[in-house]
Amino acid sequence: MDTEAQHTERGPSSDTDPDRESDTGEGPRSARVSEDSAASDEPDGAPSWRRTLLVGAACVAFLLLMSHFVAQPFLIPSRSMEPTLQVGDRILVNKLAYRFGDEPRRGDVVVFDGTGSFVREEPEDDPVGGLLRDGAAALGLAEPAETDFVKRVVGTGGDRVVCCDEDGRLTVNGTVVVERYLVPGDQPSAVPFDIVVPPDRLWVMGDHRSQSSDSRDHLGSPGGGMVPVDKVVGRADWIAWPFGRWSGVAGTDAFDAVPAPPTGGHPTGPAVPGTGSRG
Template sequence: METQEAPEDRDCSSEPEGSEARPRSSAVRGVLRDVALLAVVCAVVLFLVNMFVAQPFGIPSGSMEGTLRIGDRVIVDKAVYRFGSPQRGDVVVFDGRGSFIDDGASGSGDANGDDFVKRVIGVGGDTVTCCDSKGRLSVDGVPLDESGYLYPGDAPSQVPFSIKVPAGRLFVLGDHRSDSSDSRDHLGDPGGGFVPVDKVIGRVDWVVLPVGHWRSVDRPAAFATLASELRKGAGHGQQG
């Protein structure tokens, strides 16, 4: 008759309680640590992209309808002018302090706070005039066809003007002229309503929200035609 447990039975005693829980909890902590590290890395990358590459902006006013609608979220390319300057036809976001609002003051803006969104019509050296006998705006005497982006029913301007854009400045207008406070409204102010190039934050390249409005914001073909006509005119002037 056996009076003792078999050695193998004694050796098969269970491990101390909690021995499996410790490795499992360590694995969970490791996963959480990795997730937290990934979140930090993503936050840093997003911050750097937002600061130096691209930034989202909301459109709270109708001054750029029908190119940009109230409530649209747009992506602004902040790197595009690092090695160049804004061109005629670009839709840009800029800091309006010192041009559209008093320097040091805080305004409502029409993009975010002190920031405004408008279309570049004239660059340094241009003479922008409105309007000719056909009611068109012209740059250095060359008429600009604005039918592709001007808000339906709007005239290029109800206020006649003729200005020369200083070097390093921009003359900007909203596409919805009858609902836009732009360079025209600040012609008599200090700075003349001209936006310093170094105040430009970037170029509006995409509408991303609402999803139904998703599209690229391209420079209208009329500005390529304008540039071509201006080059021809400059060439004829040099030859003469």
């Protein structure tokens, strides 16, 4: 009897039992408290570390794809292109500029792979380190590879480029080129030369001629200092960093008056005393 009475007395109290499912069907109170505590550990809208990792990886992959196919950032490490480009500038190279049949023109500032023309091809000693360096360079976070160069196109296939005339000026196809983009006080070249650019090749020079190692310095190298057109990475179109220099890379009209090379080629023989024509 006592047992039955006690059982009967406890019956009504079961409505307040924390583990009993409420009439609303929300489940036991203890379960709800545990769920609420777990939810309170992470604020509403705060992404998990997995989501952050995935978003970061997707952003890096997108940037790498962009830099490979569309526009690649490059860090300028030297003074060879002053005043147009300065040390520490990060430029964006338009990789679509020459993808659809167009080719580099006189006056373009281009980035190219100098392997075989400016530097000899050497095997990569550390493939993993090379991969990491290339990835960082592709994002503009590290200096470009030692085989990458940025210069201005001065002569294209068939052009005869001569320096210097009696007044110390550069000529292309017999026309004087007034190079206003040079560093004030620099002469077009301290080394005389007279060359004819082969087809599908480029003659390139830096804007800071006294500080630039360019086609002039590789006349005796394989290729004669001429850069194959298919080694051009793209055209330097924008300065993206620092913000104070955020602008497009200025073009030039210095070559507007230069005629096309003659159909039959240029006459042989030196055009400058003391130089020889290199075809």
